Amino acid sequence: MVAYANMGSALLTPDDEGRTAFIDLGFTPPRAISYRSFDALANAYARGLYKRGLRAGDRVAAIAANSYVYLAVVYGALRAGITVVPVNYKLPASIISFILQDSAIRMAFVDGPRRVQVPDTVACIDLDTADASGLIPDFCDAGPFEAVTPGEADASMILYTSGSSGVPKGVVFSHLGHLWGLDRRTSPSGPSSGRTVVAAPLYHQNGLASSQATLGSGGTVILLPGFEVETFARAIADYGVEMITAVPTMIAMMVRKRDFVAGLDLSRVRQVRVSSAPSTPALFSEIKRLFRNATVVNGFGTTEGGPIFFGSHPEGLPQPEMSVGCGHPDVTLRLMVDGREIRNEGVLQIRSRAVMMGYLNKPELTAKVMTEDGFYNTGDIFRRDENGFFFFVRRADDMFVCGGENVFPGDVEGMLLRHPAIAEACVVPVEDEIKGFKPVAFVVAKEGQTLTEDDVKAFALENGPAYQHPRRVFIVSELPLAGTNKIDRHALADRAGAAVAVRNS
Known part of the structure; x- marks a missing residue:
């Protein structure tokens, strides 16, 4: 229970409670928040939730840009035994409305730019009204708070992830599993015990778990409201960041800013962890060139599987460059093919307390x-x-990752087919140096209708998250069929790859 009661600050002595937990760069000037202040802030939000009548088992949403106030809400709710639903604010308002209804939230904590995306029927607390200490005067209740002891089946968080079913899926985690995972990712002598930069959104497991691991290890989170490549790079240099955790796209965009980055002092970075999407040997080489004093770690995790999959070799063997490590000693991993466990290659399955x-x-x-x-x-x-x-x-199904976000072709196709002039649609991925993969669409117009590439792109941007929109659209008279009478996705993928290669040459 230490992680909720003290956010891991039990790793610190009483004399160290003034140590900086956050430097929040979303404010001018940036705000430094001590562990002592953040602990009191989390208690104030827990007490505020109780004052509004919420109790263990109730659910609250967070729909906002990154900030230490956002995390104070998260920790306050968790201490009160309340389930947190971080919402991807890049989704269309209709999908956000579905998530809020599906999760049966009692209250939403929202910042100003995101308020228009939330239905008027939802009770909202405006994060922008927080004062300089992070307290919302009409909501928070300062004072001590004893963290709730959760039961075995009590839910800590519901993280929504896209899926082939066409609507987001709410992934439910238990409090005890959440704490189990935190306990195995925190150490006063580990890489997260120094300064970690967090620019990935807190609604994403990458940003949220990185923040929690740093707080649990007694480190300092250099927090950005969002990702912008030059701001991200400058923060690493200006604040002496020692640990970077990011999706490959973020690092790839940084290494391409060669002239800008060349003038920055990145010598204090000791570890760069790339995760949430597959990486490449070429990117690893660029990272090593950029961060000469750092160890580069290839991470892996899934939303459903929790943050703990892999660890170091039990006998201390060095980790090969593109490996994600060996199985963590506290989890069970197996590779399966046709219902049989095998040694060498197959679909990964995991069993752990954090699943x-x-x-x-x-x-x-x-x-x-x-x-x-x-x-x-x-x-x-x-x-x-x-x-x-x-x-x-590779993925066993057709899902691909674009800039750290899961893209399911079926989701994009379903959205495109709502266009009144589209009769058929097929979406395939093409490789991209920055994003990993990008979606490309082939569409067939309804009889008597006229379509243009720009029309389809505009519709996609209006009706889905930006990362899903097709970067190229090909208007075709018919979609090719394979021998099974299904659409020949491989043929379309080859065609799309060749067309993009020619365009980029």
């Missing part, structure tokens, strides 16, 4: 990914070498 409890309101979908013996089926194919190191191979 989700299931998908909210979707028992049938939960049953498809959770085995009877308690393993979560990741849908990712991995290879394991003779020393026990794991290597990501």
Whole structure:
């Protein structure tokens, strides 16, 4: 319970409670917040929730840019036993409305730019009214608070992730599993015990888990409201960042700013961890060139599987460059092919205390990914070498990652088919140096209708998150079929890749 009661600050002595927990760069001038102040702030939000009548088991949403106030709300709610629903504010208002309804939230904490995305029927607390200390005068209640002791089935968070079903899925985590994962990711002598920069959104597991690991280890979070490449790079240099955790896209954009980055002092970075999407050897080489004093770590995790999959080799063998490590000693991993466990290559399954409890309101979908013996089926194919190191191979299904965000072709196709002039649509990925992959669409117009590439792109941007919109659209008279009478996605992917290559040459 230490992580909720004291945010890991029990790792500090009483004399160290004045140590800086955050430097929040979203304010002018930036705000430095001590562990003591943040602890009191989290208590004030927990007490404020109680004053409004919320109790353990109730749910609150957070729809806002990154800030220490956002995290104070998260910690306050968790201490009160309340379930937190971080919402991706880049989603269309209709999908945000679905998430709020699906999760049956009692209250939403929202900042000004995001308020228009929230239905008027939802009770909202305006984060922009917080004072210089982070307190919302009409909501917070300063004073001590004893953290709730959660039960086995009590939910800590619901993180929504896109899916092939066409609507977001709520991934439910337990309080006890959440704490179990935090306990194994925190150490007063680990890489998170120094200064960590966080620019990934806090509604994403990458940004949220990185922040929690740093707080639990007694480090300092250099917090950005969002990601902008030059601001991100300058923060690393100006604040002596020692640990970077980011999706590959963020680092790839940084290394391409060669002239700008050349003038920055990045010598204090000791570890760069790239995760949330597959990386490449070329990117690793660029990272090593840029951060000459840093160890580069290839991370892996899934929303459903929690943050703990892999660790170091039990006998201390060095980790090969593109490996994600060996199985963590406190988790069970297996590779499966056609229902059989094998040694070398197969679909990765995981069983641990941190694995989700299931998908909210979707028992049938939960049953498809959770085995009877308690393993979560990741849908990712991995290879394991003779020393026990794991290597990501590919997705077992057609999902691909664009800039750290999961893109399911079926989701994009379903959205495009709502266009009144589109009869058929097929979306395929093409490789991209920055994003990893980008979606490309092939569409067939309805008879008598006229379509242009710009029309389709504009519709996609209006009706879905920006990362899903097709970067190229090909208007075709018909979609090719494979021998099974299904659309030949491989042929379209080859065509799209060739067309993009020609355009970029």
